Amino acid sequence: MVNLVLLCFSFITLLAFGKCLLPPPCDSEIYCSGPILHQVQEAKLFDDDKYFVDMKLKSAPADVLAAFKLLSNESPNSSIPATKLKEFLDANFEKPGTEFETWMPTDWHEKPKFLSGIADEKLRMWGEEIHNLWKSLGRKIQNNVKDHPELYSQIYTPHPVVVPGGRFRELYYWDSYWVINGLLLSEMTETAHGMIQNFLFLVNRYGFVPNGGRIYYERRSQPPFLTLMVESYYEATKDQQFLREALPVLEKEYEFWMQNRSVALKESGLDHVLNRYIVEADLPRPESYTDDLELAEGLSHELKQQLWMDLKAGAESGWDFTSRWFINSTGHNDGTLRETRTSQILPTDLNALLCRNERTLASFHRLLGNTESAALYDQAAARRTKAMEALLWDAERGAWFDYNLVTHSKHFEFYPSNLAPVWARCYSQPEMEEKAVKYLKGSGALDFPNGVPTSLRESGQQWDYPNAWPPLQHMLIEGLSKLSSEDAKNLASNLAQRWIKTNWLAYEKYKAMFEKYDVNGDGKPGGGGEYEVQLGFGWTNGVALQLLDQYGATLTSGGRRVCVDLLLPLAVSIALMLH
Numbered sequence: 001m002v003n004l005v006l007l008c009f010s011f012i013t014l015l016a017f018g019k020c021l022l023p024p025p026c027d028s029e030i031y032c033s034g035p036i037l038h039q040v041q042e043a044k045l046f047d048d049d050k051y052f053v054d055m056k057l058k059s060a061p062a063d064v065l066a067a068f069k070l071l072s073n074e075s076p077n078s079s080i081p082a083t084k085l086k087e088f089l090d091a092n093f094e095k096p097g098t099e100f101e102t103w104m105p106t107d108w109h110e111k112p113k114f115l116s117g118i119a120d121e122k123l124r125m126w127g128e129e130i131h132n133l134w135k136s137l138g139r140k141i142q143n144n145v146k147d148h149p150e151l152y153s154q155i156y157t158p159h160p161v162v163v164p165g166g167r168f169r170e171l172y173y174w175d176s177y178w179v180i181n182g183l184l185l186s187e188m189t190e191t192a193h194g195m196i197q198n199f200l201f202l203v204n205r206y207g208f209v210p211n212g213g214r215i216y217y218e219r220r221s222q223p224p225f226l227t228l229m230v231e232s233y234y235e236a237t238k239d240q241q242f243l244r245e246a247l248p249v250l251e252k253e254y255e256f257w258m259q260n261r262s263v264a265l266k267e268s269g270l271d272h273v274l275n276r277y278i279v280e281a282d283l284p285r286p287e288s289y290t291d292d293l294e295l296a297e298g299l300s301h302e303l304k305q306q307l308w309m310d311l312k313a314g315a316e317s318g319w320d321f322t323s324r325w326f327i328n329s330t331g332h333n334d335g336t337l338r339e340t341r342t343s344q345i346l347p348t349d350l351n352a353l354l355c356r357n358e359r360t361l362a363s364f365h366r367l368l369g370n371t372e373s374a375a376l377y378d379q380a381a382a383r384r385t386k387a388m389e390a391l392l393w394d395a396e397r398g399a400w401f402d403y404n405l406v407t408h409s410k411h412f413e414f415y416p417s418n419l420a421p422v423w424a425r426c427y428s429q430p431e432m433e434e435k436a437v438k439y440l441k442g443s444g445a446l447d448f449p450n451g452v453p454t455s456l457r458e459s460g461q462q463w464d465y466p467n468a469w470p471p472l473q474h475m476l477i478e479g480l481s482k483l484s485s486e487d488a489k490n491l492a493s494n495l496a497q498r499w500i501k502t503n504w505l506a507y508e509k510y511k512a513m514f515e516k517y518d519v520n521g522d523g524k525p526g527g528g529g530e531y532e533v534q535l536g537f538g539w540t541n542g543v544a545l546q547l548l549d550q551y552g553a554t555l556t557s558g559g560r561r562v563c564v565d566l567l568l569p570l571a572v573s574i575a576l577m578l579h
Contacts, residue, residue, distance in 0.1 A: 026215045026216060026218045026219070027215075028061070028153070028215055028216075029061065029065060030057070030061055030064065030065070031053050031153040031214075031215055031216055031286060032215065032216050032283075032286055033283055033286075034065075035068065035072065036064070036065070036068050037052075037053070037286060037289065038289075039079060039080055039085060040052050040085060040089065041286075041289035041290050041293075042079070042289075042290065042293075043079070043080075043082045043085050044290060045082060045085060045086060045089070048167055048531060049286070049287055049288050049289045049290055049291070050167055050287040050288070051096060052089075053153050053214070053216055053286045053287055054096035054097075054153055054154075054169065054214070055089070055093040055094060055095060055096055055153075056093065056094040056095075056096075056098050056099060056151055056152055057092065057093060057094075057150070057151040057152070058091075058092050058093060058094060058151075059092065059151075060150065060151075061150055061151075064092045067088070067091070067092060068088065071084060071088055096169065097169065098142075099141060099142055099144075099145050099152050099154040100139045100140060100141060100142065100169075101140050101141075101142050102140075103138050103139060103140035103160050104135060104138060105134060105135060105138050105160070105162075105188055105190075105191045106190065106191075107187070107188045107189065107190040107191055108134060108135055108186070108188055108191075109187070110128075111128075112131060112185065112186045112187045113187070114127075114185050114545070114548070114549040114552070115127050115128060115131070117549065117552040117553060118548050118552035118553075118555070119552060119553050119554070119555075120552075120555060120556050120557050122504075122557040123500070123504065123548060123552070123555055123556070123557050124552075126504060126507060126557070127544075127545065127548050127552075129507075130182075130513065130541050130544055130545055131186050131545070133513065133536075133541055134162055134182075134183065134186060134188065134191075134541075137162045137163055137164075137165055137536060137538060137541075138160055138161070138162055138163075138191070139160060139161050139162075139163050139169070139170070139171075140160040140161075141154060141156055141157060141160075153214045153215050153216060154170060154213060154214060154215075155170075155202070155210065155213045155214060155215060155217075155218075157171065157198035157201055157202065157213060158197070158198065158201060159194030159195065159197050159198050160191065160194055161176075161194070161195050161198060161213075162176075162179050162183065162191065162195065162538060163536075163538060164179075164515065164534070164536050164537055164538040164539065165515075165534060165535055165536015165537045165538060166515070166534030166535050166536055166537070167531060167534060168212070168534060168536070168538075170212055170213035170214055171195070171198060171212060171213040172211070172212045172213075172222070172538075173199070173209045173210070173211060173212065173221065173222035173223070173225070173226075174222045174223040174225050174318050174471070175538050175539045176195055176199070176225070176229065176538070177225035177228055177229055177232075177471075177539075177542075178470065178471055178474065178538070178539035178542035178543050178546070179195070179538040179539060179541070179542045180192045180195055180196065180229050180232060180233070180542070181232050181542050181545075181546055182538075182541050182542030182543075182544075182545040182546065183195075183542075184232060184233065184236045185545045185546065185549055186545070189233070189236060189237060192232075192233055192236075193233060193242070195229075196226070196229050196230060196233055196246070199226050199229065200226075200246055200249045203226070203249050203250075203252055203253045203256075204249060204252075206218065207252065207253075207256050208221045208224075208253055208256040208257075208260075209221055209222070209224070209226055209253065211315060211316060214287075216285070216286040216287060219279055219280070219281040219312070220279040220281070220312050220313070220315060220316040221256075221316055222316060222317075222318050223317070223318050223349070223350060223353055224253060224254075224257055224353065224354065224357065225353070226250060226253055227250045227253075227254070227357040227360050227361060228356070228357070228360065230242075230243065230246050230250060230364075231360050231364075234364075240367070240368070243364060243367070243368065244368055247361075247364050247365070247368070250357075250361060250364075251361065254354075254357060254358075254361065257275055257354060258273075258275075260278075261275050261276060261277065261278060262274070262275050262276075263275070263276055263346065263405065265387075265391065267390045267391055268390065270390065272383075272386070272387035272390055272391060273383070273384075273387065274346045274351050274384070274387050274388070274391065274392075274403070275346070275350055275351055275354055276313075276342075276343060276345065276346050276347065276350070276405075277313040277314070277316040277317045277342050277343065277347065277350065278309070278313050278316075278342075278343040279309055279312035279313045279315075279316055279343075280309060281308075281309060281312055282305035282306075282308050282309050283308060284296075284308055285308070285311060285312060285315065288311075288530055291530055292307075292308055292311060295307065295311075295337060295338055296308065296338075299338075307338065307340065309343065310325070310340045310341050310342045310343055310344075311340055311342075313325075313342035313343045314340055314342045316342075317342060317347065317350070318471075319454075319463040320462075320463065320529075321337055321340065321461045321462070321463060321529065321530075322415075322454065322455065322459070322461050322462075322463035322464050323335075323413070323455060323457045323459040323461065323464050324345075324402065324411070324413070324415055324417075324455065324463070324464075325340045325341060325342040325345060326339050326340060326341070326459075327339060327341035327344055327345070327404065327406055331404065331406040331407040332404075332407065333402075333404065333411040333413060336459075337459075337461060341406070344404065344405045344406050345402050345403065345404060345405065345411070346391065346392070346402060346403040346405065347402050347417065348388075348392050348400045348401060348402055348417050348418060348420050348421065349417035349420035349475075351384060351387075351388055351392070351426075352388070352400075352417075352420035352421045352423065352424035352426050353420070353424060354384065355381050355384045355385060355388070355421070355424050355426035356423075356424035356425070356426060358377045358378075358380045358381035358384060359377070359378070359381045359425075359426075361377045362374045362375075362376075362377035362378045362381065365377065381426070384426070385426050385427065385428055386428075388400060388421060388426065388427075389427070389428060391403050392410065392421075393427075393432070394410060394412075395435070397412065397439055398432075398435030398436055398438055398439035399418040399419065399435070399436055399439040399440075400418055400419075400420070400421050401418055402415075402417075413455060413456070413457065414443045414444070414445055414455060414456050415454065415455050416445070416452055416454065416472040416473075416475070416476050417472070418439070419436055419439075419440060419475075419476055419479060420475065420479075421436075422436050422479035422480070422483070423475040423476070423478055423479030424479075425482070430484075433483050433484075433485075433488070434485065437480070437483070437485070437487060437488050437491065440491075441491075443456075444456060446491075446495075448466075448468075448519035448520065449498060449501075449519075449522070450468065450498060450499075450501070450502040450517060450518070450519045450520070450521065450522060450523075450524075451468030451473055451495075451498055451499050451502055451517060451519050452468060452472065452473060452476060452495065452519070453465045453466055453467065453468055453519045454467050454468060454469055454472060460528050460529075461528055461529055462516065462526065462527070462528040462529030462530075463529075464528070465519070466518050466519050466520050466526070467516045467517070467518065467519070467526035467527070467528060468499075468502070468516065468517050468518070468519045468526070469515075469516050469526075470499075470515075470516075470539050470540045470542075470543040470544075471539055471543065473495065473499045473543065474543045474546060474547070476492075476495065477492045477495050477496050477499070477547070478492075479492075480492035480495070481493075481550070493551060493554065496547045496550070496551045496555065497551070497554075497555055497556070499543075499547065500544065500547055500548065500551075500555050501522070501557075502517050502522065502523060503517070503523075503540065503544050504523075504557055505522045505523030506523035506524070506525060507523075508523065509523050510523075510525075512535045513535070513536060513537045513540045513541055513544070514526065514533050514534070514535060514537055514540060515533060515534045515535075515536065515537040515539075515540060516533065
């Protein structure tokens with residue numbers, strides 16, 4: 001049973017006293033809270049709430065606040081008319097994007113070596129075009145952001161970045177893991193190094209990496225992939241000095257997750273500690289302000305605060321949003337977005353990632369000769385593996401499942417994250433991987449020719465059916481490809497072919513890479529959620545390049561490759577007939 005005393009203290013305090021005891025998400029009375037944010041977003045002057053909070057101030061915040069107060073005095077008993085608000089914005093703000101200067105990656109060059117390993121000519125040419133996209137996604141922050149941070153919602157970082165694309169015009173945390181892996185394949189080690197240095201800079205400033213490069217993200221993070229970014233860079237460069245300098249910062253981030261995102265539980269008389277997403281910031285998200293206000297309409301003050309915190313926790317998870325985080329009034333994994341309770345769930349993939357981080361930190365210490373520290377991280381990984389098997393693993397079903405802190409039970413819906421421990425290599429018994437492959441085959445998730453769906457529930461949210469997301473495809477394929485059985489390896493190869501075919505067909509039709517795809521249509525972009533599907537797209541490019549590199553000898557643009565394990569029974573039958 002969960003020790004309820006160790007559950008979110010802030011929730012208990014809010015329910016007990018009925019008032020907000022939490023600080024605002026950030027200090028800005030313009031970008032994060034206050035009457036300007038409220039009135040501008042409520043007026044819906046822009047199609048996307050993110051547009052306003054990315055605009056630059058033309059003068060000091062105090063002057064803008066004073067000007068708004070004068071404007072408010074003209075309409076003391078009602079909202080400011082939209083025309084007046086528009087005039088106010090024109091006088092006091094610049095459009096988004098002025099915080100960046102034109103920048104071309106200095107280490108980009110034609111024909112990186114990995115392209116030569118792609119046998120299919122059309123796919124090889126497509127790989128070149130994806131490689132070219134890095135040039136259009138590069139951004140460098142102007143020095144004025146460093147000199148006058150009060151005028152921007154942009155967080156200054158010292159090195160240029162490759163951004164996801166579309167509305168995501170700044171750096172984002174977990175997206176960048178796949179971006180960096182793609183950059184390293186493109187032999188753009190200087191750009192990759194700079195991006196990692198930015199994340200180390202952010203950990204030194206905040207104690208963790210924010211969700212993205214805006215001050216309205218300052219209270220929430222995203223899945224902690226920084227340690228694996230450093231691992232990818234070290235594997236490509238063997239730069240031990242960089243590793244030595246980065247390691248203390250990686251440990252600082254790890255401590256943040258253990259101190260601020262962990263829960264102690266007791267199961268069968270044994271104590272365990274696992275991690276969750278939780279964000280103690282109880283106002284609407286500035287970048288999705290009206291969505292959050294409308295969703296919470298009619299709820300009590302306390303329930304509004306809880307919902308807004310859990311929506312931010314959902315954003316911290318990277319899965320924003322999904323039925324995976326729904327807990328209805330009876331405590332079960334069912335309901336609607338309004339019943340999002342992210343902080344009351346122990347996610348399988350977060351704990352698998354932290355387990356892999358612990359093992360990677362141990363390997364870094366061993367490599368640098370720190371045997372005692374390496375042993376401590378090995379022990380941490382072993383403890384987590386034991387906890388995951390006690391609380392998340394289901395031997396009968398053959399997979400790991402999210403744990404509900406309300407009902408003290410598992411959620412048995414299908415999500416690709418149920419296989420995350422296979423990707424992380426975080427399990428103790430070899431038979432577990434065999435059971436996991438059997439679970440995947442029997443789940444129904446492999447019935448789609450264009451990728452593995454994010455769930456089998458159609459909720460209207462973008463991290464659900466019918467959408468398939470690049471990072472989840474890659475984690476699943478990478479995990480299966482490293483298993484010992486040929487069956488698993490062939491399944492990984494088959495899934496890689498499906499995903500490349502989907503990306504390739506969409507590119508042929510639209511000349512664009514998308515952030516997500518629909519599993520029901522050849523080359524059909526995904527949909528749902530709070531915004532239109534975005535073009536670009538950083539992690540899609542990175543995943544495609546990694547799969548082209550790993551499977552380039554066998555992938556085809558026509559998608560006619562048939563998995564070997566499907567051909568083998570036919571070959572045996574023919575042989576018997578001939579005999």
